[in-house]
Amino acid sequence: MAQAQKQSHYPNQTAHEAIEQRTLSVIVDNEPGVLARVIGLFSGRGYNIDSLTVTETEHEKHISRITIVTIGTPMVIEQIKHQLERLVPVHRVEDLTLNGEPLERELALIKVQGKGEKRIESLRLAEIYHAKVIDASVEHFVFEMTGRAREIEQFLTMMGELGLVEVARTGIAAMARGKADV
Amino acid sequence: MAQKMTGAEMVLKALADQGVEHVFGYPGGAVLPIYDELFQQDKVEHILVRQEGGAVHAAEGYARSTGKVGVVLVTSGPGATNAVTGLTDALMDSIPVVCITGQVPTHLIGNDAFQECDTVGITRPCTKHNWLIKDVNDVARIMHEAFYVARSGRPGPVVVDIPKDIQFATGNYVGPANIQHKTYRPKMKPEQTAVREAVEMLAAAKKPIFYTGGGVINSGPKASKLLRELARLTGFPVTSTLMGLGAFPASERQWLGMLGMHGTYEANMAMHDCDVMFCVGARFDDRITGRLDAFSPNSKKIHIDIDPSSINKNVHVDLPIIGDVAYVLEDMLRVWKSKAPQVDKPALKAWWKEIDGWRARKSLKYKQSGDVIMPQYAVERLYELTKDRDPYITTEVGQHQMWAAQYFHFEEPNRWMTSGGLGTMGYGLPAAIGAQKAHPNSLVIDIAGDASILMNIQECSTALQYRLPVKVFILNNQYMGMVRQWQQLLHGNRLSHSYTEALPDFVKLAEAYGWKGMICHKAGELDDAILEMIDTPEPVIFDCRVAALANCFPMIPSGKAHNDMILGDEVEGEDIGGVIGEGGKVLV
Numbered sequence: 050m051a052q053a054q055k056q057s058h059y060p061n062q063t064a065h066e067a068i069e070q071r072t073l074s075v076i077v078d079n080e081p082g083v084l085a086r087v088i089g090l091f092s093g094r095g096y097n098i099d100s101l102t103v104t105e106t107e108h109e110k111h112i113s114r115i116t117i118v119t120i121g122t123p124m125v126i127e128q129i130k131h132q133l134e135r136l137v138p139v140h141r142v143e144d145l146t147l148n149g150e151p152l153e154r155e156l157a158l159i160k161v162q163g164k165g166e167k168r169i170e171s172l173r174l175a176e177i178y179h180a181k182v183i184d185a186s187v188e189h190f191v192f193e194m195t196g197r198a199r200e201i202e203q204f205l206t207m208m209g210e211l212g213l214v215e216v217a218r219t220g221i222a223a224m225a226r227g228k229a230d231v
Numbered sequence: 232m233a234q235k236m237t238g239a240e241m242v243l244k245a246l247a248d249q250g251v252e253h254v255f256g257y258p259g260g261a262v263l264p265i266y267d268e269l270f271q272q273d274k275v276e277h278i279l280v281r282q283e284g285g286a287v288h289a290a291e292g293y294a295r296s297t298g299k300v301g302v303v304l305v306t307s308g309p310g311a312t313n314a315v316t317g318l319t320d321a322l323m324d325s326i327p328v329v330c331i332t333g334q335v336p337t338h339l340i341g342n343d344a345f346q347e348c349d350t351v352g353i354t355r356p357c358t359k360h361n362w363l364i365k366d367v368n369d370v371a372r373i374m375h376e377a378f379y380v381a382r383s384g385r386p387g388p389v390v391v392d393i394p395k396d397i398q399f400a401t402g403n404y405v406g407p408a409n410i411q412h413k414t415y416r417p418k419m420k421p422e423q424t425a426v427r428e429a430v431e432m433l434a435a436a437k438k439p440i441f442y443t444g445g446g447v448i449n450s451g452p453k454a455s456k457l458l459r460e461l462a463r464l465t466g467f468p469v470t471s472t473l474m475g476l477g478a479f480p481a482s483e484r485q486w487l488g489m490l491g492m493h494g495t496y497e498a499n500m501a502m503h504d505c506d507v508m509f510c511v512g513a514r515f516d517d518r519i520t521g522r523l524d525a526f527s528p529n530s531k532k533i534h535i536d537i538d539p540s541s542i543n544k545n546v547h548v549d550l551p552i553i554g555d556v557a558y559v560l561e562d563m564l565r566v567w568k569s570k571a572p573q574v575d576k577p578a579l580k581a582w583w584k585e586i587d588g589w590r591a592r593k594s595l596k597y598k599q600s601g602d603v604i605m606p607q608y609a610v611e612r613l614y615e616l617t618k619d620r621d622p623y624i625t626t627e628v629g630q631h632q633m634w635a636a637q638y639f640h641f642e643e644p645n646r647w648m649t650s651g652g653l654g655t656m657g658y659g660l661p662a663a664i665g666a667q668k669a670h671p672n673s674l675v676i677d678i679a680g681d682a683s684i685l686m687n688i689q690e691c692s693t694a695l696q697y698r699l700p701v702k703v704f705i706l707n708n709q710y711m712g713m714v715r716q717w718q719q720l721l722h723g724n725r726l727s728h729s730y731t732e733a734l735p736d737f738v739k740l741a742e743a744y745g746w747k748g749m750i751c752h753k754a755g756e757l758d759d760a761i762l763e764m765i766d767t768p769e770p771v772i773f774d775c776r777v778a779a780l781a782n783c784f785p786m787i788p789s790g791k792a793h794n795d796m797i798l799g800d801e802v803e804g805e806d807i808g809g810v811i812g813e814g815g816k817v818l819v
């Protein structure tokens with residue numbers, strides 16, 4: 050490090066701040082390439098994406114809502130928001146985490162294989178976690194589960210011991226609590 | 232009223248409606264319909280460059296020297312990829328450029344067709360925005376939007392990619408008046424509470440400094456005027472980044488010279504010790520801040536910027552003001568005049584005394600003795616002998632660029648064109664061609680390095696074809712001097728591949744291109760030679776042989792604070808290797 054410091058013509062990093070997680074809602078024109086712009090911004094500037102979902106939400110106006118869960122220091126998060134706002138097709142960026150924890154839901158499809166005790170145990174846990182059986186045979190279940198990412202993670206950990214073979218997750222849809230809209 | 236015409240006709244009509252007089256370009260299969268339309272009209276003049284990279288830099292020089300949008304026209308595939316360096320350069324330096332690229336016909340997109348490339352994909356990260364047109368009825372709207380986006384807010388380059396079938400197809404044209412962009416509305420006018428607070432902070436300052444940047448130039452000549460007025464009213468010292476040179480006159484007493492890595496001692500010391508820093512359209516670049524945790528540790532910072540992402544990017548500021556420099560300064564001046572605040576005169580007097588002490592250190596001093604021309608001396612003489620002609624100066628990248636910034640002095644904005652953010656060797660000659668096209672009767676000089684000039688030397692042909700009498704003044708040290716300087720400083724003087732062996736004979740090279748070639752070896756002959764150069768009506772390459780091993784000082788080495796500069800007269804001979812290690816030769 051000391052050697053690298055001496056030999057670089059770039060300054061060293063001197064600030065070290067704590068990392069936070071934020072959920073951002075990005076309202077964009079649904080035009081070709083808009084998702085590539087958003088993702089390219091994250092990869093190009095070295096930001097993290099923990100989760101990303103996107104669908105058109107207002108068809109007449111061709112407006113899509115991108116929900117991004119990201120982590121960074123407060124300064125980096127501030128940059129992420131401003132950099133997103135610089136993109137020409139971006140209408141606005143809402144930091145849903147600013148006013149308390151937002152409502153967040155994710156849907157997962159979970160396939161579990163097994164027989165006997167393990168099969169029964171997986172069904173019992175699914176009930177507790179409000180996961181629905183949407184496909185089944187004597188040797189497998191496919192559960193559909195909606196919930197917070199954390200709950201899904203917990204459920205998956207348990208299924209891991211009970212024959213989990215496949216998972217498909219949507220990523221997070223999020224909204225701020227309360228009366229106001231974004 | 233909508234008019235029927237082909238896509239190619241619409242491109243020309245849109246250019247004319249946008250007031251475009253000059254386009255820099257290079258033809259090819261995918262843009263032939265547009266070239267055909269160019270041929271059949273006379274509102275827009277096309278300047279044929281010799282490589283597409285040259286076209287973008289020429290458009291940048293044109294844009295920076297006029298405040299207008301620079302326009303580029305290139306073909307698909309290699310035409311577009313050759314433009315990428317210039318687009319990135321324009322993005323980093325906030326230069327408005329509209330680049331029109333041809334594309335393979337829509338039904339072939341994605342097929343690896345002849346000269347196909349994913350132009351919007353490749354240029355997405357190096358443009359402010361880009362478009363692929365898929366319907367001829369979108370051509371007019373997108374062309375007008377492209378100009379709007381390129382010049383509004385923080386200016387930048389945009390690409391409009393037009394497939395060949397769209398150029399042939401017929402559709403409706405609409406004029407610019409009927410187009411409003413859906414989402415993009417940069418904020419120009421500042422919050423008045425912030426303006427009032429800024430005035431109060433400035434008025435209360437005991438050790439203030441104006442730190443100005445390229446944003447003042449971007450904002451237009453009015454911003455420079457307002458900056459001068461506010462500076463005079465307050466009496467505060469002014470420094471500028473490389474990109475902002477000319478916004479404040481170098482001849483004023485309040486001018487401290489450029490700041491940053493190769494800035495003056497007084498500018499950097501004043502930045503370090505100030506109590507209120509007034510940043511006007513600059514972006515706290517790493518060449519400026521040096522070591523971040525030691526950057527101006529005791530100051531309150533005010534930051535005017537049109538781009539919210541520039542605020543708090545590198546340095547925390549106490550008072551951000553989002554808006555256009557001219558709007559903000561206008562409001563600040565109004566508030567200042569109506570309140571007529573009492574500045575702390577004794578404190579300011581003491582501050583100036585301190586600054587004058589730093590000035591007395593004469594950090595740009597160098598020794599010119601004997602025949603060998605010192606590069607600093609060459610620039611100084613060039614300045615003295617041309618300053619009355621209101622010249623336009625461009626540069627390449629390297630030591631010569633820094634010497635030009637230090638020893639050429641600017642009184643007006645838009646006279647200085649240099650590649651700051653990207654540091655693109657090969658920028659200066661095409662940029663000079665663009666500036667000369669915009670100012671045909673002015674003296675335009677590219678202060679060049681022997682290595683950089685070879686990167687776009689082919690543009691000599693362009694200058695000849697359009698009778699553009701640019702002057703290329705090469706500070707020929709036979710080294711990639713800037714690289715060598717860093718190798719001496721940081722890599723044990725192992726000069727790995729920084730000596731440019733087998734340089735061409737620049738005089739013959741000039742002559743081969745139909746230019747005049749000149750060479751000067753001796754300090755005593757320099758003035759006469761420079762005068763001969765500027766009196767030559769043709770373009771000239773001037774091979775100015777300078778001291779091969781001179782280095783560029785002052786210098787803040789990386790990882791150091793502003794008050795940790797290396798000054799030229801503290802370095803013995805050419806041995807600069809020990810400077811960083813010992814830390815003993817640095818000044819406080």
Ligand SMILES: Cc1cc2nc3c(=O)[nH]c(=O)nc-3n(C[C@H](O)[C@H](O)[C@H](O)COP(=O)(O)OP(=O)(O)OC[C@H]3O[C@@H](n4cnc5c(N)ncnc54)[C@H](O)[C@@H]3O)c2cc1C
Pocket residue numbers: 323324325384385386443444445446447449450451471472473474475489490491492493494512513514515516518519535536537538541554555556557628629632633650651652653654655713
């Ligand atoms: C070899 C080399 C050495 C260098 N050494 C130095 C050095 O010693 N000193 C130095 O200063 N630079 C140096 N540079 C240049 C440096 O890399 C940066 O390009 C430069 O410092 C940036 O200048 P700036 O802060 O004025 O920003 P610019 O890049 O000019 O950015 C302008 C800022 O103003 C904002 N803005 C734009 N338009 C407006 C408007 N209308 N209203 C309000 N705000 C606006 C933008 O959002 C941006 O934040 C060097 C470059 C090279 C290649």
Ligand SMILES: Cc1ncc(C[n+]2csc(CCOP(=O)(O)OP(=O)(O)O)c2C)c(N)n1
Pocket residue numbers: 627628629630631632654655656679680681682683684706708710711712713714
């Ligand atoms: C396209 C490009 N390649 C490489 C560099 C790295 N670089 C910066 S300065 C420099 C040397 C420039 O040499 P010259 O033009 O002779 O200028 P001098 O420093 O000698 O004045 C190089 C190679 C660059 N800035 N741009």
Ligand SMILES: [Mg+2]
Pocket residue numbers: 629680681682706707708709710711712
């Ligand atoms: Mg050189």
